[in-house]
Structure formats: structure tokens, C-alpha cells
Amino acid sequence: MSGDDGRPLGRLSVVGVGPAGPEWLTPEVAARLEAATDLVGYGPYLERIAGAHHRVHASDNREELARATHALDMAAEGRDVAVVSGGDPGVFAMAAAIFEALEGAPAGRWEDVEVDVAPGVSAMQAAAARLGAPLGNDFCVISLSDNLKPWSLIQRRVRLAAEADFAMAFYNPISRSRPWQLGEALGIVREVQGPDTLVVLATAVGRGEREDVQISTLGEVDPAAANMSTLVIVGATSTRVLERPSGRRHVYTPRYVEAAQ
Amino acid sequence: MSGDDGRPLGRLSVVGVGPAGPEWLTPEVAARLEAATDLVGYGPYLERIAGAHHRVHASDNREELARATHALDMAAEGRDVAVVSGGDPGVFAMAAAIFEALEGAPAGRWEDVEVDVAPGVSAMQAAAARLGAPLGNDFCVISLSDNLKPWSLIQRRVRLAAEADFAMAFYNPISRSRPWQLGEALGIVREVQGPDTLVVLATAVGRGEREDVQISTLGEVDPAAANMSTLVIVGATSTRVLERPSGRRHVYTPRYVEAAQ
Known part of the structure; x- marks a missing residue:
């Protein structure tokens, strides 16, 4: 492709391939991957979907902004680039990182690159479907990672969400460098909600033998049973x-809430 | 299929076909629809996906519990039933209604019916992808319909979500019988957040010429521009x-939040 002045017009698609396997990869994303010349993303995601015609640019999962810059540079050269997220690219994933890079760019850089986002099934939806319908009423979605926002804000959001009696989905609940955050977040909920409030640790849903879904309660859950592949769901009352x-x-949240509550 | 004692073993799949068109329908859902003998759901959704081999049981969009009962009865007779939701069946849709019906059933009724849920792309994800990444940080998902829960609880949840500075997705923002709720909900956010807070009315995303995406602010938005096909997104600070x-x-929410906030 080229513009009126002969400069190449690149395309950048930010796509979500779902939390596991091909059964959750949408036809829209499949078509964008097929059209792409270059795939950019976390190595294990790319292995799942790369074809023979792709140039594959794998990177570490923590280098989102560098990855965004690299992808935009290639698109500006006229390549058709797909930036690949697991799950939905719009939920704690690459879509926001691409726009951060675009907004921070010097005037003129990447100005001919067109950016499109294709949604995908997110980890909370796969976990919820396995369980039944734990997110069947109002809910919140919170990343417990304080790499990019202050822990005090996360504490505040968890507390207010508990006071609102939302069900909650926690992304990034724990990592080697952040082993304490899930326990502290559940402790905040525990100050507001009862010990019988349901907690689900849904690990690697859809990934065959690695899948592990534990149904527990605020009073009994062991946060150390979660890992980087765990999506945590905290129930409403x-x-x-x-x-x-x-x-x-099954775990589910009814659509109704009694007036007495 | 039949059990050891010769009774039929029914299967009920609750599936999400995405908010529009085949491009957001996952291979898992396609396979379940292909295997199903009977489709149950809201007429317009069924028209999108029914095949020649299906018995189609269309009903009005408001009769979820009657629809769930009918679907479970057919599965108990040994049919392979797919209950069809637009979007994700776990987000303000049929999955919770099925489990409500199961929990309320007399002992023994439907006991041989196996229920599985297959996730789908929800309306908020399609809307978010069209815009960029407005749900790229912590967010809440709230149905503004008070058909099944008290309006006072919805008011409380919206207020606490605004105090927590969540982005928000509002489902069921308005209907003929509830023309005032979106305006009142936005008014509650307005008491907490500034008038420049972004509001997006995303109507019929993915449905061709019907699609209409309006980017506005709390200070300027006209709630009357929303209808039953509108997904409302309210931005965080x-x-x-x-x-x-x-x-x-594009509209997006960065992954980072400055400590000063």
C-alpha cells in the first residue's frame, strides 16, 4: 500500500487470541492474523498462532511499550503488523500500550499508521463460563499489579468495590516480585464482606491438564495457591x-438482588 | 444419548454469539450450535445463526426465566439444546437465568441435564475495540435496569464506582419504560467527577449502517441519544x-495512573 505521495501506509491490528486454544479465537482475529506480514507479542502467544508466512517478533511479557514502538515502526515501513494479546487486547493488554506510544510520539512519527483493535474472549469470561455465571450481575475488573499505578489506588478501588457489593475479577493477582498483593486485596474485601463470600482461583482455564479451578471462600482461601496464570473471582453477597x-x-450470581439487601 | 437406566441424558449449552455478525462468533460456539438440535433465544439472535437442522424456539427478550425452563425441559427429554445470548451469556444474559431456574427447581427435575457455558465477545468489548481501549485500566460493568434489583442499589454502585475512579460500562441504559435512568446515573457520576469526563454512546456496534458511536462528556452528553442497543462507557479521570x-x-485509558492522582 502507499499514500498519494508514495509513502508506505502501514497497518497495525491489535488482536486478542483468547485465553487459550483456537476454540476462543474469533474469525475476525483469524482473518487479521492471516493478512498480517508480522506478528508482535509475547512468545508463547505467538507460538500458538504463527503461520509460515509470518515474520515473528517475540518479546518478554513485561516490555509492552518497547513492543508497541517496534510494532508501530514496522507498520510505518508499510508492513501489515498484528500485535497479539492473549485474551482481549482491551483488558489489561496491548491496546492501551499502543495508544500510549502513539500519544507520546513526536509530531509526525507514525502519522500514516492506521490502528484497529479486534476484541477477544478475556480470561475472566473463560473462567466465568467454566464456573457457570459468577459475573452474571454487576461486577468490577481490577489489575492487582502496582507496576504502573500506586498500590494505594488499588486498595481504594478494592475497598469501594466491596462496599458496592460488586463481584470482582482480579487480573495479575500475584507474581514472583509481588507475592503479597492478592492476600492483602482479599483482606480488604474481608473487612467489608463476610468470611463466606466466595472466592475462585481459576488457573490456566482452557489449557488442558494445566487447568485448575478452586472454589473457596474469603475465610478459607490460600492466596499462595494462585500464580501468574490465575484469574481470581470474588463473589458478591x-x-x-x-x-x-x-x-x-457451579458458581453463579443471580440477575436479581432482593430489595432487602 | 441415554443413561445407565435408559433415561435420556440431555445437554444444554448456553452460548454467546457476540454482539453482531459472524466475525465475533467463536469456533467453540459454532461447534455447539452445529451439534445442537434445538435453539432457544431472542428471535433476532436466532435468525442470525439458525441452520436447516435446527428446531428454533424464539421468544421475547424479557422472558428469560420462562425461556430457561423451556430449554431445560427439552434437554431433559434428551434434546441437545443451545440457549443463545447475544454478546457473552455470562454478562447480563442467559447463563445466570439458567442457574436460577436450576436452583429453584423441585428435587429431581432436570437432574440429568448437563449444563455448559461457552463465552462470547460482549458488547462492551466490541464497543471498546471500536474506540481504542477505553477499558484499558480498572473498570466496572453495571446494568442500569431495575427490573430485577432496586434502583437504590444501582445508584449506590454507580456512586461508589465514580468515587473509585473506575471507567464504567453501562448495559441496559434505557428503554421505553425506563427513559430516565441513564440521565440519573450520569448525574450521580457528575456529582463526583468533572464535566470533562468522557462519555461514549456506542450503539449497535458491528451492525453496519446502524452503528453509531458518539464521543461526548458528562457535561454535554444527551442521554436521550441512547437506546436499547446502546452500550454506554463512562471514562475514568x-x-x-x-x-x-x-x-x-480514539478513546483510551492508559495502563498507568500517576501517583499524584
Whole structure:
């Protein structure tokens, strides 16, 4: 492609390939990947979807802004670049990083690059579907990582969300350098909600034998059972377990809330 | 299928077909629809996906519990039933209604029916992708309908979400019988956040010429411009517009929040 003045017109697609496997990858994303000349993203995601015609640019999962810059540079050279996120690129993933890079760019840099975002199934949705419908009423979505925002803000958001009796989905609950944050966040909820409030640790949902879903409560959960692949769901007051005759346990939040609450 | 004692074993899949068009329908959902003998859901969703081999059971969009009962009855007869939601069935949709019906059932009813949920792209994700990344940091998801919960609880949740400086996605913002709720909810946010806070009315995203995305502010938005097909996004303090040299306007929320905030 080229513009009226002969300069190349690049394209950058920010796509979400879902939290695991091809069954959650949308046709829109499949088409954008097929059209792309270059794939940019975290190595394990790219391995799942790279084709023979792709140039693959794998990077570490923490270098989002450097990755965004590299992707925009290639698009400005006229390549058709797909920036790949697991889950949904709009939920704690690469879409915001691309716009941060664009906004911080010197005037004129990347000005011919067109950016499009294609949504995907996010980890909280895959976890929720496995369980039943724990996010079936109002809910909040919070990243517990304080790499890019102050921990005091995260504390405040968790506390207000508990006071509002939202169900919650926690992303980035724990890492090697942040082993204490999930426990502290659950402790904040515990100051507001009862010990029987449901907590689910949903790890690697959709990834076969690695998948592990633990249904627990605020009073009993062990935060150390979570890892970087865990999506944490904290129930609202009305969230409950439904055990079926088969023994299977579902977790869901009804659509209704009684006026008495 | 039949069990050891010869009784039919039914299957019920609750599936999300995305907010529009086939490009957001996952392969998992496509496979479940293909396997299903019976489709249950809101008529316009079913028209999008019914095949020649399906028995189609269309109903009005407000009769979720009656629809759930009908679907479970058919599954108990040994049919392979797909209950179809637009968007994600776990977000203000049919998954919770199915579990409500199961929990309220007399002992023994539907006991052999196995229920599975398949996630889909939700309306907020399609809207967010069209805009850029407005939900790129912590956010809340709230249904403004008080059909099933008290309006006082919705008011409280909106106020606490504003105090927490979450971005927000409002589902069911308005209907013929509830023309005032979106305006009142935005008014609550306005008591906490400044008039420059971004508000987006994203109507019928993905539905061709019907799609209409309006970027406005708390100070200027006209709630009457929303309808039943509108997904409303209210920005956090840090949510901003990025206008590209092409004239295209993106809305995004950075991943970072300054400590000063």
C-alpha cells in the first residue's frame, strides 16, 4: 500500500487470541492474523498462532511499550503488523500500550499508521463460563499489579468495590516480585464482606491438564495457591454455589438482588 | 444419548454469539450450535445463526426465566439444546437465568441435564475495540435496569464506582419504560467527577449502517441519544481522546495512573 505521495501506509491490528486454544479465537482475529506480514507479542502467544508466512517478533511479557514502538515502526515501513494479546487486547493488554506510544510520539512519527483493535474472549469470561455465571450481575475488573499505578489506588478501588457489593475479577493477582498483593486485596474485601463470600482461583482455564479451578471462600482461601496464570473471582453477597446431582459445582450470581439487601 | 437406566441424558449449552455478525462468533460456539438440535433465544439472535437442522424456539427478550425452563425441559427429554445470548451469556444474559431456574427447581427435575457455558465477545468489548481501549485500566460493568434489583442499589454502585475512579460500562441504559435512568446515573457520576469526563454512546456496534458511536462528556452528553442497543462507557479521570492525523478519534485509558492522582 502507499499514500498519494508514495509513502508506505502501514497497518497495525491489535488482536486478542483468547485465553487459550483456537476454540476462543474469533474469525475476525483469524482473518487479521492471516493478512498480517508480522506478528508482535509475547512468545508463547505467538507460538500458538504463527503461520509460515509470518515474520515473528517475540518479546518478554513485561516490555509492552518497547513492543508497541517496534510494532508501530514496522507498520510505518508499510508492513501489515498484528500485535497479539492473549485474551482481549482491551483488558489489561496491548491496546492501551499502543495508544500510549502513539500519544507520546513526536509530531509526525507514525502519522500514516492506521490502528484497529479486534476484541477477544478475556480470561475472566473463560473462567466465568467454566464456573457457570459468577459475573452474571454487576461486577468490577481490577489489575492487582502496582507496576504502573500506586498500590494505594488499588486498595481504594478494592475497598469501594466491596462496599458496592460488586463481584470482582482480579487480573495479575500475584507474581514472583509481588507475592503479597492478592492476600492483602482479599483482606480488604474481608473487612467489608463476610468470611463466606466466595472466592475462585481459576488457573490456566482452557489449557488442558494445566487447568485448575478452586472454589473457596474469603475465610478459607490460600492466596499462595494462585500464580501468574490465575484469574481470581470474588463473589458478591448473592453469589452462590449450585451443586448438581452429578456432583459438579457451579458458581453463579443471580440477575436479581432482593430489595432487602 | 441415554443413561445407565435408559433415561435420556440431555445437554444444554448456553452460548454467546457476540454482539453482531459472524466475525465475533467463536469456533467453540459454532461447534455447539452445529451439534445442537434445538435453539432457544431472542428471535433476532436466532435468525442470525439458525441452520436447516435446527428446531428454533424464539421468544421475547424479557422472558428469560420462562425461556430457561423451556430449554431445560427439552434437554431433559434428551434434546441437545443451545440457549443463545447475544454478546457473552455470562454478562447480563442467559447463563445466570439458567442457574436460577436450576436452583429453584423441585428435587429431581432436570437432574440429568448437563449444563455448559461457552463465552462470547460482549458488547462492551466490541464497543471498546471500536474506540481504542477505553477499558484499558480498572473498570466496572453495571446494568442500569431495575427490573430485577432496586434502583437504590444501582445508584449506590454507580456512586461508589465514580468515587473509585473506575471507567464504567453501562448495559441496559434505557428503554421505553425506563427513559430516565441513564440521565440519573450520569448525574450521580457528575456529582463526583468533572464535566470533562468522557462519555461514549456506542450503539449497535458491528451492525453496519446502524452503528453509531458518539464521543461526548458528562457535561454535554444527551442521554436521550441512547437506546436499547446502546452500550454506554463512562471514562475514568485518565481516560482521554487521541485524535490521529487522519482525523480519526480514539478513546483510551492508559495502563498507568500517576501517583499524584
